[in-house]
Amino acid sequence: MGNVLAAAPAVPPPFPMTGMPVVPGTVPATPGPGTGKDPADHNPGSFDELHRKCKEVFPVQMEGVRLLINKGLSNHFQVSHTVNLSTMGVSNYHFGATYVGVKQISPTECFPVCISDIDNSGSMNGQVIHQVTDGVRAKAAFQTQKSRFVTWQVDTEYRAPSYTAAIALGNPDVLLGSAVLVTHYLQALSPTLALGGELVYHRRPGEEGAMSTIVARYAVNNWVATMNIGASGVHASYHHKASDQIQVGVELEANARLQETLCTLGYQVDLPRTNMVFRGSVDSNWTVSSVLEKKLPPLPLTLALAAAINHRKHKFQCGFGLTIG
Template sequence: MGNAEGRAPRRAQPRGNPGSFDELHRLCKEVFPPQMEGVKLIVTKTLSSHFQVTHTVHMSTLGPSGYRFNATFVGDRQLGPTEVFPMLLGDMDSSGSLNAQALHLLGDHLRAKAVFQTHQAKFVTWQFDGEYRGEDCTATLTLGNPDLLGGSAPNWVTTLNVGYGGAHASYYHRANEQVQVGVELEANTRLQESTFTFGYQLTLPGANAVFRGLLDSNWSVGGVLEKKLPPLPVTLALGAFLNHCRSRFHCGFTVTVG
């Protein structure tokens, strides 16, 4: 017996492109609360459709306090919400240390990135990346770093980055519009240690608030609450973190304008 007439062969649904090297772990990491200590003031000013500057003042009791200036330039070619080419980013602190990135689109499928870092007046690191974007795959070549494997779906992203120094895996899941969770595992073969981290994010649209919580295998717990104050362009953030094994506790408060 043959196949029924008119029945088309079943085809798998295209998976789509998994994204760039830098973006693969981004969704999982954004679920985790950022470390906060001391008082921080962030002021952002958009000078034009292509240029934006940010001033950051951080006052800390544990680490050095200081000032940072960030400038961002974007071009006219926009491929997505977070992809605009060319793009130039520069960040300098009060000691003169500089972090700079340059991103450029070489064609429909090729992207290039250069990263430079200085410490005061001394040049310390540089890195060049080349990336090819296919319909359902991404190939990345980084000078001095390994490549990676990754896959994605509409509501979840799982990634694996394997290199000579160890492995880095993460899983991100968006349960609904209010709840997101992320799990991350980092294994370092040189230090012979592994770290497991679980984080979650709760979004409260009616209260203009977002809460992020974290728990890791080092017995650290933490949380950050962000609250917007419309119609003012002001965001307040309060965070606290505790390590039970080391009996360490620190908290922080941030005001973001812009």
């Protein structure tokens, strides 16, 4: 909530020369608060990752045919080619590149990180992330559509032993006097409870306003509950890890301005012996979705089958995906 651009994916480690390299946007989220008794062991994490565990359980919709090819050129550089063929929308091609630097701060994080993606129409997304100091992380992101700048954003995040504070500035224009300013603060009161808030201030010619949101998260070993409450509505989620194979997530989104509410129940089943992952969901709009992913070792291939049906609108869509590398 409040970000001009979508939240950046977790920072990947250097790409291995063998095996499957990390794909931007699919790497695991950074760990949440710790469970140790030491107060310095429960930083609440990033504000943008509060609902990520729950969202990762839900299947990602896919329509038509998608071919994704990943190629690791070195330990720190990777490129990808994506072809989407659709019968309902517009078919497109995307070229992506990711560079991961040599500054390693943990087994799963290295800096700086440069991520970019461009499609056949000239639209481009780019991000640069760097760990300036042990506690300060900076990010710059921009987005273009058909070779024209649409939005750009810079933000800085500071992580202390028991709290996280961040500030972001989006689309600043000195001549027009317009900008979007977003501030986050998340405080860990205990290893399980974190409270915080978000303030969004926007200004443009003839218009000015601010919106605040408060957030609470309670996390234990196998489940986490999060709630955002503000003038725009309510966003709540619950994620439960029943076992090493089964995860369940419930999400509620109530938009006060549009007078709309959506509740979604999702689950994920991991079958490590068969190298399969199944995700399914059903929401209050009577939309049922599912995705089945199957890895084919020792080949670097992953097959994906997706289907979704909306019983209220009588619409059905399905997709097939193949990932190489």
